[in-house]
Amino acid sequence: MNVSRIALTGGLAASTVLLLAGTASAHVSVQPEGTAAKGGYATVNVKVPNERDDAATTKVEVNFPTDHPLVSVMPQAVPGWSAEVTKSKLAKPLEMHGQKISEAVSKVTWTAEGAKDERGIRPGSFQQFPLSLGQLPENTDQLVLKAIQTYDDKDVVRWIEEQKPGAEEPESPAPVLTLTDAEGGAHTDDKAAAKETKAASDTPSAASASDTTARVLGIVGIVVGVAGVAFGVLAGRRRTA
Structure with a gap:
């Protein structure tokens, strides 16, 4: 009898741990993480899970930082969703490729389309929204992309809390795109050009x-x-x- 109680208690404890782990990890995120090179261009996915069992996600809004503006943000077409790109004026114009840029993308909004009972991200599923980003900044290690998730029952979840160094993960963490030092890019091109030049001189x-x-x-x-x-x-x- 005691053995059965112990086994039952252990099973309940394990189930609770798995449930909490699943809940903690089910938040809006940027995939893949840590593969975007500074100063370059990248294609990422905004992964949006449905945390509700009685409502569907019908709207997703991702905001881009103004202190490290992105001139180019292009959403890939996603069946059943419309995408709207919003740009804002920059307080200080940027110079890129010999041109002055006075505005940058401030947010992208996806809205579900179709029949009410079929549209959006249904309970127990997730949706990925691909984005082409560039030119990525070189003076920061990450981009915080605050997201707002809206359900068809008007409930709104704001994934806008930034992770503090050394602190536990917040309840509603903002998606983060980690930027890495460019191992390729111009440096790789220079090395390749040098090899090609040497090969040409040897031949x-x-x-x-x-x-x-x-x-x-x-x-x-x-x-x-x-x-x-x-x-x-x-x-x-x-x-x-």
Whole structure:
């Protein structure tokens, strides 16, 4: 009897731990994490799970930081959803690729379409919203993308709490895109260019090869000419004799 009670208690405890773990991890996030290189472009997914069992998510809004503005944010088409990109004026214009940029993307809003009983993110499921981002900033290690999730019963969940260093994860953490130092990009291109230059210098060029061929043919022609002259002289001597 005691053994059964212990087993039952252990099973309930394990179930509780799994339930809490599942609840804690079910929040809006950016996937994949930590693979976007500073100063480059990246394609990421905003992953939105449905935490409710009696309502569907019908609207998702992702806000972009104004202190590290992104000039280009392009959403990929998602079946059953419409996407709207909102831009805002910058307090201080940016210069990029020789052009002055006075506005940047401030948010992207996805709205579910279709029949009321079928649209949106249904209970027990999630949806990914792909985004192409660029040019990523070089002076920060992360971008905090605060998100707002709206259900069809008008309930709103604000994923806007920023993680404090050394503190526990907040109840409604904001999605974070971690930026890494660029191992590739311009530096890799420079190395590749250097290798190509070295390979080109080690390999004879087409002009050099052609010049060498011409010289060989010229020498062959001279030899053939000399042989012809010698043959003519010998033939003449035989006729005279």
